[in-house]
Amino acid sequence: MDAGNNAIAAASFAIVVLVAAAASSLAAAVPAVYVLGDSLADVGNNNHLLTLLKADFPHNGIDYPGGKATGRFSNGKNFPDFLAENLGLATSPPYLAISSSSSANYVNGVNFASGGAGVFNSTNKDQCISFDKQIEYYSKVQASLVQSLGEAQAASHLAKSLFAITIGSNDIIGYVRSSAAAKATNPMEQFVDALIQSLTGQLQRLYDLGARRVLFLGTGPVGCCPSLRELSADRGCSGEANDASARYNAAAASLLRGMAERRAGLRYAVFDSSAALLRYIERPAAYGFAEARAACCGLGDMNAKIGCTPVSFYCANRTGYVFWDFYHPTEATARMLTAVAFDGSPPLVFPVNIRQLAAM
Structure with missing residues (x-):
């Protein structure tokens, strides 16, 4: 091997060592990840439910290690996987897969997310683990710890x-798909206010x-998911759904800002996944995509x-x-979005990014 190749090999090795050291440092700062949410974060909880909202069959998981469907609504890994990787941790296991074991270890993190879940308990009722139920499960984990x-x-x-x-x-998708009569008695502003009122209690x-x-x-910009696009004659994004998402995201950010000002020790990061994902949808070629x-x-x-x-x-x-699929991002999209959330800057992730939050 000549001197030039030796230098390249040495530089490559140094980069690997630095990346490993950074991940190790973050893992020390963040000992575990506790995940709550919907199908964007489900890593297999719905496998254990009697529900139509499942992803434990092909072609899901076709690009996951081993090529096997795991319950992730994806062709491969999803957000919690990439989040854990960036933190130097193992992916937090699904709660329902370990909770029945007498030797369940919760200290390394747990994932409570469930496909179909919403802020409201009525969203996909009896088909998922509601957000309130997820918090109830977490309370059991906290007591165990x-x-x-x-x-x-x-x-x-x-x-x-x-x-x-x-x-x-899922709450927003349900609202957009509801009848005109239902929306007349529950205008969007009122609907979003109710979501935030419920979310306030849940975060507290x-x-x-x-x-x-x-x-x-x-x-995300739910109005641009294929399922809602397909409802319009021109196959364009649903402005109503995207407007609801923008209103909800802004109100949730305001809620967290207010909580952090009044709650001792609370630190937070908000990732505007709607704005981040819209960049890929509006200019796919610029981000390496052929179909958006x-x-x-x-x-x-x-x-x-x-x-x-x-x-x-x-x-x-x-x-x-x-x-x-008609609602969920590919593994490639999830990887790119996580990278933005991890090391990005305002206005896409604020007031700090994940790396900065981990170091606080």
Whole structure:
């Protein structure tokens, strides 16, 4: 090997060492991740439910290690996977997969997220673990940690841990799909206000149970998902849905800002996933995508009539698609969005990014 190649090899090795050291440092600062939310963050909880909202069958997971469906609504990994990787941690396991074990270990993090969940308990009722139920499950985990670690050590552990929350999309989709008569009695402003009122109590309960580092992922531009595009004659984004998302995201950010001003020790980061994802949708080629409208996996026009099932068609170039199925992003999209949330800057992630939140 010549001197030039030796220098390149040495530089590459140095970069690997630095990346590993940075991940190790973050893992020390953030001992665990506790995830709550919907299908964007579900890593297998719905596998254990009697529900139609499942992803534990092909073609889901086609690009996941081993090529097996895991319950993630994705062709591969999803946001919690990439979040954990960036923090130097293992992905937090689904609560329902470990809760029945007498030796369940909650100190390394837990994922409570459930496909279909919303801020409201009525959203996809009886088909998922509601957000309130997820918080109830977390309260059991918190009590278990107090019992095993002692109150002071458990409080310290949870204060250092990251609480990642992604919720609200299913409520908005349900609202947009509701009848004109229902919307007439429940205008959008009133609907969003009710969402925030419920979210206020839910975030307060998490704080009371020890959450101090909160990562809140706002809803994406749900009006641009293939399922809602398919409803319009021109296959354009639903302005109504995107407006609701923008209003909800802004109100949630304001809520967290107010809580942080009044609650001792609360630190937070808000990721505006709507604005971040719209960049890929509006200028796909600039971000390496070939298709930003249709789903990769599904049936019907834009693969948006039916979700990703074993009988659905799926694209060969999955890294070129923004959307995996009629609602969810591909692994490639999730990876890119996580990178922005992790190291990005305002206005996409604020007042700090994930790396900065982890170091606080």
